[in-house]
Amino acid sequence: MIFPFESLSDERRAIGLGVAVVVGIAFGFVQERTGFGRAPKLVGQFYGYDMTVFKAMFTAIVTAMLGTVVLSGLGLLDLRTVEFNYPTFLWPMVVGGLVLGVGFIVSGYCPGTSFVAAASGKLDGLVTVLGVILGTLVYAETEPAMGGFQNSGRLGGFFLYQWLHVPRPLLAVIITALAVVAFAAATRIERLAGKRAPVSPTTVAEAGPAALERGSKKRTAA
Amino acid sequence: MKRDQAKFWDPYAGGMALGLVLLATYAMMGKGLGASGASFRAGVAIVHAITPKHAELVPAMASTLEDGNPLDDWLVFEVLGVIVGGLIGAATSGRIAREVSKGPTFGTSWRLALALAGGVLMGFAAKLARGCTSGQGLSGGALMSVGSWAFMLSVFAGGYGMAYFVRRQWR
Numbered sequence: 001m002i003f004p005f006e007s008l009s010d011e012r013r014a015i016g017l018g019v020a021v022v023v024g025i026a027f028g029f030v031q032e033r034t035g036f037g038r039a040p041k042l043v044g045q046f047y048g049y050d051m052t053v054f055k056a057m058f059t060a061i062v063t064a065m066l067g068t069v070v071l072s073g074l075g076l077l078d079l080r081t082v083e084f085n086y087p088t089f090l091w092p093m094v095v096g097g098l099v100l101g102v103g104f105i106v107s108g109y110c111p112g113t114s115f116v117a118a119a120s121g122k123l124d125g126l127v128t129v130l131g132v133i134l135g136t137l138v139y140a141e142t143e144p145a146m147g148g149f150q151n152s153g154r155l156g157g158f159f160l161y162q163w164l165h166v167p168r169p170l171l172a173v174i175i176t177a178l179a180v181v182a183f184a185a186a187t188r189i190e191r192l193a194g195k196r197a198p199v200s201p202t203t204v205a206e207a208g209p210a211a212l213e214r215g216s217k218k219r220t221a222a
Numbered sequence: 223m224k225r226d227q228a229k230f231w232d233p234y235a236g237g238m239a240l241g242l243v244l245l246a247t248y249a250m251m252g253k254g255l256g257a258s259g260a261s262f263r264a265g266v267a268i269v270h271a272i273t274p275k276h277a278e279l280v281p282a283m284a285s286t287l288e289d290g291n292p293l294d295d296w297l298v299f300e301v302l303g304v305i306v307g308g309l310i311g312a313a314t315s316g317r318i319a320r321e322v323s324k325g326p327t328f329g330t331s332w333r334l335a336l337a338l339a340g341g342v343l344m345g346f347a348a349k350l351a352r353g354c355t356s357g358q359g360l361s362g363g364a365l366m367s368v369g370s371w372a373f374m375l376s377v378f379a380g381g382y383g384m385a386y387f388v389r390r391q392w393r
Contacts, residue, residue: 004252024303032311034236063241088369096351101380107340112257120312131341
């Protein structure tokens with residue numbers, strides 16, 4: 001096993017922090033170029049008129065998933081070390097997911113994309129960044145009163161291939177096939193929803209994002 | 223060269239690039255990407271600067287302060303990179319503009335109030351779920367973690383459930 005380089009989290013920590021900045025730049029750049037820095041594009045998946053973010057997110061999951069299967073199959077990556085960092089606490093994850101989904105559609109961003117939006121000048125993105133910071137502090141203050149809910153449904157390192165008793169490579173192929181079906185369905189949804197979209201994807205594509213912001217500029221000017 | 227602000231990468235190409243960045247991060251660091259963890263660390267740093275005694279009394283903050291400066295952390299450096307990367311991506315495609323994204327008929331102050339409220343909900347939720355869409359959904363999801371998939375399905379359920387009630391801000 002060559003990967004991961006454990007020294008990067010330990011005695012060569014400074015190099016690890018340099019790696020953090022580099023992968024962060026790549027992460028932020030790709031997000032911006034794929035449209036993750038724009039609230040109308042991000043929320044499009046919840047109204048069906050623009051499924052870009054859904055498609056990109058699941059393509060990323062499938063790509064990294066197949067990559068881990070190949071790298072560990074070749075004996076290059078010690079996947080146990082990586083999996084160790086992702087234990088399951090089922091109930092707080094389900095409730096946290098529901099609340100985060102509500103926050104996502106209300107703010108128009110998720111915590112990561114709000115950084116990208118703020119970096120490109122979106123004031124609502126910056127306000128979301130501040131809101132997320134505040135929210136994490138509210139959590140820290142209220143956690144002692146939760147009666148241990150945050151640790152409920154503790155399943156440890158528990159993965160879909162263990163739950164379904166399917167070999168990991170086979171399950172990776174099945175999930176990839178399901179993703180392809182989901183992408184086709186997403187494209188159909190875009191066509192159907194495009195007709196009654198609040199901001200149709202064609203408006204965005206043809207007139208440019210300026211069309212989306214024109215209203216806000218007028219209001220600010222007034 | 224004329225830049226088209228509305229031109230984005232193909233979603234599958236963008237997704238593949240994102241997946242390869244994630245894979246490289248697993249391989250080098252033994253863990254994936256993240257975002258909200260850095261937000262929390264920034265918050266702890268602020269609280270600690272204002273009232274250090276209080277920060278040391280709150281368990282979640284105290285455990286972050288145990289290792290020294292809360293900002294001296296891998297995730298904080300990664301998010302600084304995300305901000306730089308987002309800035310480069312926007313600057314090189316002509317997309318930097320001081321603006322508020324919303325539908326043309328929705329008020330700016332209401333939009334900002336919702337952005338703040340949604341942010342607070344997400345910050346709370348991300349701490350509860352031990353990660354946000356990046357650190358739990360994407361990074362745990364690609365490892366096939368049961369919790370990450372339960373989280374992700376719940377995010378979509380919450381988003382679809384709430385979408386109708388806030389549709390006006392995008393009109």
